[in-house]
Amino acid sequence: MSGSSGNQGGPGNTGGRGNAGGQGGNSGHGAHRGGRGKGGPRDNSRRNAQGRERNRGPQRNFTESAPSQRTRRADPARLVAFEVLRAVAAEDAYANLVLPARIRHHGLDKRDAGFATELSYGALRGQGTYDAILARCVDRPLDQLDPAVLDALRIGTHQLLAMRVPAHAALDQTVGLARAVIGAGPSALINAVLRKVAARSLDEWLDLLVEGETDQTRIAALRHAHPEWIVRAMRQSLVAHGRPAAEIDELLEADNAAPVVNLVALPGLGSLDEALESGATPGELVEGSALSSGGDLGRLASVRSGTTRVQDVGSQLVARAMAAVDLGPGGAGTGEAWLDLCAGPGGKASLLGALARERGATLLANEPAPHRAKLVSQALSAVPGDTWQVRTGDGREVGAEQPESYHRVLVDVPCSGLGALRRRPESRWRRSPKDLTDLAPLQRELLASALAAVRPGGVVAYVTCSPHPAETKAVVADALRKRDDLELLDAGAALDAVSLTGDLGAGYESTAQLWPHIHGTDAMFLALIHKKA
């Protein structure tokens, strides 16, 4: 686990204040809250005058007052983080959906919103490791604690060990929060436990947790805050795609970094000018992309109009690679028919729709879930309507209903999402090994349907946002075994051909795998299957 696990550079990171406030208003985040010497230079140092790292090690300076005398008002940013953790634990909510709503509800400003984001996402990502630490500080099994108390402890632990929040503020404010929303009794327990947590730095805790441990999977799981089965699955994935197993630490750590927000300008329709003028930087991997500088993207007219969209660069690359395959005599030049078999919520469909329009092709975007089909229509709404249609139905039926009808088919199947864990902080703790096998029949049926729907001479792009071989190579290999009119195209070369670097190094045994720790993208898999003419 890295020391600071989200929203880097945001307001929540500006800790390091030396004052010992903590009563009432000193929330320990956001320079506007007072506590820093008036007019003095801003002190971002993590070390005090003695060179000791602030907030690290046992000699910490807490306020002396009993928890019952500390602030009764919960600091709004910490309250938001607490509410997010509660909704995730108690209601199975998604943090990325709950968080903006809670931020709005409590009217947080930009700095506090950044702090709440870093705190809630960091506490959720680090949950497994924080629980292992807390288990050493609590005198009973953690599952015997009130779940709200456990969430407060996780929030306190993340502040103490991984955020640059002064220890006294982390402790006082978390106890104050617990007092305000859970009660005085639990706040005393939280106070006592967090003092024990604060006695060591994160590195010291990690060393203690893995002391005497020889199982490398367990060590990696604790150090990088992932379930053990995911560590094993990711290691297996690296090897299956020709990468050294030793990259596992980097890969897991990439899941703990705040994901970047990429933009795509729909070809022929959108422009990145406005985004670049507001601080975005041009994307280095694929044309028409940019790295957002954060903030409220909805303020950009091009984003509001839908001609510039938020989309991971990995998704952009695979969609462009499929569109760019040279079909030779199997293609129709203009007038090609394209199919996106699993289109919801429409990210790749919108890029494909714009590319189809430029090329004089048409796109059918299929999605069975009506509310997601609606999102596909919305995503495509910026592309003139004579180019595309949305079908609401089961993709498994399209092959039989419309055999040999499409020149290009994208089948971006439902999958475990192991390649996009960095986007959903809680998801790693929710998933189970069963996710890898449960979807296997559906993935195979959808690919079979896509292969039936593609014309001889056409191409099917099989895509997942998981690198696991059970969802990637095994599915493709099975399909190739069943028919003798199929061949794999070189997907690595196809990605290189649409990339700005021309050398992504993603190809292995004709399929391609992108990686967060290498490419900075989600871990998208691509196989290009050509149906022989």
Ligand SMILES: C[S@@+](CC[C@H](N)C(=O)[O-])C[C@H]1O[C@@H](n2cnc3c(N)ncnc32)[C@H](O)[C@@H]1O
């Ligand atoms: C990985 S997502 C696709 C993401 C999409 N291509 C994008 O870029 O926004 C998989 C989609 O497949 C849909 N799906 C599930 N079962 C399906 C089926 N039987 N036929 C077609 N699509 C299905 C899910 O509802 C989900 O929207």
